[in-house]
Amino acid sequence: MFYDDVMEAKSYIQLHINKAPEVGMILGSGLGQLSEQIEHPITLPYDSIPHFPISRVAGHEGNLIIGEMHGKSVMVMQGRFHYFEGYDMKEITFPVINYYSICNMKTHMTRIDEHLRTRLRVIIWKQWKVPSKRQWGLQKLGIRKDRARQTSYMGDHYQWVVTKTCVVRAISKEKLAQKGLVSCLDYYIERHALKLKRTAVYGTVRTVV
Numbered sequence: 158m159f160y161d162d163v164m165e166a167k168s169y170i171q172l173h174i175n176k177a178p179e180v181g182m183i184l185g186s187g188l189g190q191l192s193e194q195i196e197h198p199i200t201l202p203y204d205s206i207p208h209f210p211i212s213r214v215a216g217h218e219g220n221l222i223i224g225e226m227h228g229k230s231v232m233v234m235q236g237r238f239h240y241f242e243g244y245d246m247k248e249i250t251f252p253v254i255n256y257y258s259i260c261n262m263k264t265h266m267t268r269i270d271e272h273l274r275t276r277l278r279v280i281i282w283k284q285w286k287v288p289s290k291r292q293w294g295l296q297k298l299g300i301r302k303d304r305a306r307q308t309s310y311m312g313d314h315y316q317w318v319v320t321k322t323c324v325v326r327a328i329s330k331e332k333l334a335q336k337g338l339v340s341c342l343d344y345y346i347e348r349h350a351l352k353l354k355r356t357a358v359y360g361t362v363r364t365v366v
Contacts, residue, residue, distance in 0.1 A: 159247055162208040166251075167258045169207055173199050174223050178232035179264060181256040185237050192235050195224035203236070209255075210248045212236035221252075232256055262349075266342040270330075277338065278319035278328045298327035 184191055192198070201221045203209045212219040220235040238249050257265070285291040288309040295305035300323055308323040318324060334340065 159251075163251070163255055163258055165207045166209055166255050169205075170201065170221070170223075170255070170259060173201060174259075176230050177259060177261045178223065178256070179229045179261065180226070180231045181233075181253075181260065182231060183234045183237050183252075192218075192220075192222050192233055195222055195226050195231060195233060198222050198224040208251065210238045210244055210251060212238060213242050232259070262345055263342060266345045269341045273338070273341070274328075274330060274333060275316070275319060277333060278324055279315045281328055282315055282319055282324070295323065295327050298332070300327050 182191075199222065201223070203211050203219045203221065206221060209221070218235040222231075222233045222235055224231060224233075234252055238244050238252075240246070240249060281294070282291065285294050291309035292302075292305045295308060296302055300308075304323050308318070308321055311318050311321070319328075330340070
C-alpha cells in the first residue's frame with residue numbers, strides 16, 4: 158500500500174534526524190552544488206531509503222540531505238525524478254508526500270494562509286485602482302479617515318502596501334473568511350483532530366500524519 162510505503166520511508170528518515178525540517182528543496186539540473194551550503198549535513202542515498210525512487214538522469218546525485226541552511230532546518234533532494242524516465246505519478250510525488258509526512262505541517266499551513274491572504278489583499282488593492290477609491294474602501298471597512306487617506310496615497314507598491322497594519326486590519330482574516338476563504342491551518346487542525354479521534358476509537362496502530 159502506498160500509505161504504508163510512505164510511513165516506512167518516513168520512519169527510516171526519522172532515525173537519522175533530530176528535528177522536523179522547516180524547508181524542503183528539490184535540486185534539479187545545475188543546482189546540485191547548492192547542497193554544499195548545507196551545514197551539519199546528513200546524507201542518505203536514495204537507494205538506502207525504503208521505496209524511494211532512484212534518480213536516473215546524469216548529474217542528479219541521488220541523495221537526500223538533511224541539515225541546516227541560514228538558520229533553518231532543511232531537507233534537500235539532490236536530484237529528482239521524471240515521468241519520461243518511466244516513473245508513474247505516485248512514484249514521482251512519493252518524496253514530496255514523504256517530506257510533508259515528516260515536516261511541521263502547522264508551520265507550512267500558516268505560511269500558505271499568510272501568502273493567500275496577502276495575494277487576495279493585493280488583488281483587492283489593485284481593483285480599487287485610484288487613491289480616492291482605496292480611501293473609500295478602507296473607510297468602508299472600518300479604518301479612520303486620516304489613516305485611510307495616508308495609506309491610500311502610498312502608491313502602487315502593492316506587495317509592500319498590503320502588509321501595512323491598516324490594510325491587514327481592513328481586509329482581515331475574519332473578513333476574508335466571511336467571504337468564503339478557508340484557512341488551510343484551521344482545516345488541517347480540524348482534519349488532524351478527526352483522524353486522531355478515529356485512531357482512538359478504532360485502535361488502529363497506524364501512525365497518523
